[in-house]
Amino acid sequence: MPTTASVAWLATATAGIALDVAAARMSSAGSWVLVVYGIVITVIQVWITREALAREGIAAAVPVANSLSVYLQSLLIGLGVLLGLILLVLPGLYVFARWYLAPVLLVRDGGGRRAAMERSWDMLLLHWPAALGVGLIMFVMSVAPLAVELAAPALAAEYGFAWLLATNLVAAVGIVGGYLASVGLLLNIEQPVSTLQEIFG
Numbered sequence: 001m002p003t004t005a006s007v008a009w010l011a012t013a014t015a016g017i018a019l020d021v022a023a024a025r026m027s028s029a030g031s032w033v034l035v036v037y038g039i040v041i042t043v044i045q046v047w048i049t050r051e052a053l054a055r056e057g058i059a060a061a062v063p064v065a066n067s068l069s070v071y072l073q074s075l076l077i078g079l080g081v082l083l084g085l086i087l088l089v090l091p092g093l094y095v096f097a098r099w100y101l102a103p104v105l106l107v108r109d110g111g112g113r114r115a116a117m118e119r120s121w122d123m124l125l126l127h128w129p130a131a132l133g134v135g136l137i138m139f140v141m142s143v144a145p146l147a148v149e150l151a152a153p154a155l156a157a158e159y160g161f162a163w164l165l166a167t168n169l170v171a172a173v174g175i176v177g178g179y180l181a182s183v184g185l186l187l188n189i190e191q192p193v194s195t196l197q198e199i200f201g
Contacts, residue, residue, distance in 0.1 A: 004048060004051045005048065005176060005180065008044050008047065008176045008179070009173060009176045010172070011044050012041055012044055012171075012172035012175050012176055013168040013169045013172035015037055015040045015041055015044070016037075016168035016171055016172060017164055017165065017168045018037075019034070019037040020164055020168070038071060039068065039071050041175065042067045042068075042070050042071040042074065043064060044176075044179075045067075045070065045179050046062065046064050046067045046070055046107055047064050048176060048179050048180065049104050049107045049108075049182075049183055050062075050063075050064065050107060052180055052183040052184075053107070053183060056187060058108060060107050061107070061108060061110030062106060062108075062110050069106065069113060070106055070107060072113060073102060073106055073113035073116065073117065074103065076113060076117070077096075077099045077102060080095050080099065081099075083095075084096075093132060093136075096132065096135060097124060097128040097129070097131040097132035097135060098120065098124050098125075098128050099117055099120050099121065100120065100128075100131035100132075100134075101119075101120040101123060101124060101131065101182055101185065101186050102116045102117045102119075102120040103116070104179075104182045104183050104186050105119050105120055105123075123186075123189060124189075127185075130185060134181045134182075135181075138174045138175075138177050138178035139178070140174070141171075141173055141174025141177065142171045142172075142175045142178065143171070143174070144170065144171070144174070145166070145167030145168070145170050145171050
């Protein structure tokens with residue numbers, strides 16, 4: 001699993017670098033670049049989720065070729081979280097926590113995006129604080145480089161590509177870590193004897 005996680009980390013970082021370079025050179029096509037980036041990292045998400053489940057002897061129902069379904073589900077979840085944040089911050093965080101397992105449930109069980117979101121909502125009725133904590137930690141890790149760049153824009157100008165490389169490598173840790181953490185949380189809810197060590201070890 002460490003090798004698989006490393007490959008996913010490097011692939012995610014590479015996709016981030018490509019996004020940054022493409023966005024800088026093609027400002028008029030920025031939205032399409034974001035869509036392509038979203039699909040690429042969703043393919044990585046589905047692949048690493050399948051690998052983590054396979055390590056536990058679980059055959060995932062959704063193949064990597066059907067990653068678009070997970071991508072569309074992510075858009076639905078994002079809209080729900082955004083609506084909650086617009087109404088008030090706390091509802092948005094609560095919705096984020098209750099739907100945190102939806103992607104891994106969709107990959108594992110299939111059955112459609114809405115059904116996976118409903119299963120996640122039900123499963124995290126009592127465990128949503130854990131999902132919120134894990135999700136926020138991974139989210140902060142993935143956006144920390146962007147926050148540093150916004151706070152100190154001179155760094156990007158001074159270090160150029162080295163800064164771009166470093167920030168994407170750090171952000172990829174949070175992104176891939178979030179995928180693996182969701183699998184670990186699911187397994188620990190369903191099978192308390194399972195530990196994150198089994199996923200990451």
